[in-house]
Amino acid sequence: MPGSSKPLLIFDFDGTLANTLETGVKIYNDMAGDYKLPTVTMKEVKELRKLNTRALLDHLGISRMLAVKLGARMRKVLHERMEEVEMISGVESALKDLSKQGYRLGILTSNSADNVRIFLDRFGLADAFSFIEAGVSLFGKSHRISNVLKKEKVKPDAAIYVGDETRDIEAARKSHVAGIAVCWGTNGREAMETEGPDYCIDDPSELLDCALAFEAR
DSSP, X not given: OTTOSSOEEEEOOBTTTEEOHHHHHHHHHHHHGGGTOOOOOHHHXXXXXXXXXXXXXXXXXXXXXXXXXXXXXXXXXXXHTGGGOEEOTTHHHHHHHHHHTTOEXXXXXXXXXXXXXXXHHHTTOGGGOXXXXXXXXXXXXXXXXXXXXXXXXXXXXXEEEEESSXXXXXXXXXXXXXXXXETTSXXXXXXXXXXXXXXXXXXXGGHXXXXXXXXXX
């Protein structure tokens, strides 16, 4: 809500709100052969979650240019399979709690706006978010966060970015906003803590406590 003194919470989508990890791994494995990349098992994914984004790409032999190309192709396939994607357990309740407390929520993601809307509509949460900023390049989130803040007329010290990858926390730091690292998505706690997030949480129920603590600073 414009003019609110409460901080703006900007959420990543994949792995933070939507449990796209397993579906994403399946899609990646299906197309890995086309790019002569190694496939991965869900058991291997547990270990890969300990790596930050750049280390993960290096491990899989994926250049930044290929990562952008691969990501675009994966998003198109994911669009056809969004009905398979579930919400992270506890996220729906956490978002409703934040909304009830008057926090303004937005989404900034490298996924497509259509995919995000399909997902939010299915769970009846479209009205919980005041904006969706979609189609962000793999390493361009800090610039897009800054643009969102200008558009929404919010100062950096009144915003929080919530994400599940080390690059999300890196982007938050570069754009001078607080960062909440969630440890249930792409990167686990071990990797997330290397970026020095303002908050590091293991359960969506902790989101409201983080917002309240940030507001009370």
